[in-house]
Amino acid sequence: MEREGLLFRDEAGSLNLGSWRQLVQEWGKDYGFVRSNRITSYIEPRGLPALLQKVAAAGDLEYAVTGSLAASEWAAYAPARAAQIYVADAAKAAQRWGLRPAESGSNVLLAEPEAGFVFDRSRTNRDGIVVVAPAQAAVDLLTGPGRNPSEAEELMDWMERNELSWRQ
Template sequence: MRELADVAKASVGSVYRVMQFLEDQGLAQRLPDRRFLVSDWAALLRRWSDDYQLLRSNAVSHWIAPRGLSDLLDTVREEEDVDYALTGSVAAAAWAAYAPARSAMVYVRNVERAAANWGLRATEAGANVLLIEPTYPVVMERAMTALEGLTVARPAQVAVDLMTGPGRAPAEANELIEWMRAHEQSWRG
């Protein structure tokens, strides 16, 4: 439990309650050596998405990248003053491109700094960028580099974010999960 709590950056008590819940739900099994086995990680991700919903669990603001997503991603690659992690369609393209992304979802620690540095404009409608201040900082702390130097959330996080995302996002989640099944050794660890 302590090792899991350290990795999750959570209290041992919280981890114990979560693992007990997962056992009760049939999503985790305690082994004789006190470790846990999750045999169906896709079911675990789906259960996670029932409680954690990207657009409801975090502070989300709507923006327009006036020169489009490609220009935005080039700007983000060159920017060193903003702590971020891409998620959603753009991030999923690192592993399982479904269709050209129409919007970018980006976890950031400071929305105002990111928007100013990336040349974004606030909007109430027609956004092509969602800036998300994460409720749980682990989303960014465990991010990785992909897509020619961009920082992206881990595949499991991206899949869960897509499961509850707008439009075609749930279909993209299914595509990413299929990629994850076929390439399990490359993303787990």
């Protein structure tokens, strides 16, 4: 990472982050929501608002919303068409939330991550929904289809303008 200019050493020898935006972009080359996690597709027939009400009442389920829904917490771009949610146990979450399995036409993607870092620095929003950290949402959008990369750029623009609020 030092050779790529993502990290640098100060005079005391401590490592420091160069450009967090460049780091997120490089991270997206190695990691992707769909390619780096076990994904299952579902339908919430009553739409995303109904799903979010169920998610907020999830209780003991480990989850974190990402993608467009998470990004809208900081930089709304366009209405979300689908939910992307990290879960520790997709089958348990799908059952609890009353989701229907779907091979096509899904509006909910549940991702079981190989490592728990996706839950690091997550936060609960004012509606009681756990969302991933802004950097995680950005990389998930960068590697997504359609308008997702544009949403990632909008989110990262917000992150630049509000760096002190999310890097604490």
